[in-house]
Amino acid sequence: MIAIAIVDDKPQLIRNLQAAFEGSEEVEVVFTAINGLQAVERMREGPHRPEVILMDIEMPRMDGIEAVRQIKAEHPETAIIMLTVFDDEDNIFQAILAGATGYLLKEEKPAHILQAVADAREGRMPMSPLVAGKALTYLRQELPTRRIRRHRPEDFQLTRRESEILEQLAAGATYPQVAERLFISRQTVRNHVHHIYQKLEVKSKAEVIQLAERNKWFR
Incomplete structure (x- = not known):
């Protein structure tokens, strides 16, 4: 529930x-x-x-x-x-x-x-x-580019698992899809997402996708 x-x-x-x-x-x-x-x-x-x-x-x-x-x-x-x-x-x-x-x-x-x-x-x-x-x-087209000095996901001190989840999120995967692909629970995914948001200084999945696209991550 x-x-x-x-x-x-x-x-x-x-x-x-x-x-x-x-x-x-x-x-x-x-x-x-x-x-x-x-x-x-x-x-x-x-x-x-x-x-x-x-x-x-x-x-x-x-x-x-x-x-x-x-x-x-x-x-x-x-x-x-x-x-x-x-x-x-x-x-x-x-x-x-x-x-x-x-x-x-x-x-x-x-x-x-x-x-x-x-x-x-x-x-x-x-x-x-x-x-x-x-x-x-x-x-x-309209969302302004976030002004940051670092342009690689590694520069945000993400863990290996956080980087894997970030790549999935940037590709548009849902939490259940991420959990299935990485063989972890949905709650574990949510916990990692919380830490990713904090490190990237974003508030939503939309910002994660936009940030990844602007900096050409995972291509």
Whole structure:
């Protein structure tokens, strides 16, 4: 069962999602929050932290994108899916830069949201079809090059295993695929990914792929 959190300033939407997920053997809602600041504080409190967060964008006190930025800085292993009505390029791109794992529109059916949660937990980047096209264009053409002095994965002091996993991630492999190919558990993959993100100073798989492509790693 996947531990999740729902963050939205509309209580009715939270209740609707909870009702839709009720009885599901796939997810368990460990907390809800009505704004980004509350979500950041709940993550700091622990001890029951979610593996995946469904996050709205426009909220009082702290918006969802800033909440993503702060949560990913402290808990890079946590997957965060934006769940919003906004499909404009600026919000999509800012969410990706902040470290969002996926981006869904609120019109998605509960079954699709559940599948997105499972995908995000396994290292995929779930997106609504309309969003995916815009995001792909952005990642290929618009994402600015990270300014770093080192340009080889070895320069980041990765272990041999971390380098192997990094190569798999850069090729677009999911966590289950990495685990199967390297004969290790999925949790071990997640632990290594956490360390890789810290060493590369990235917040998401999208940044890993972009960094590898920009520096022509593994070619």
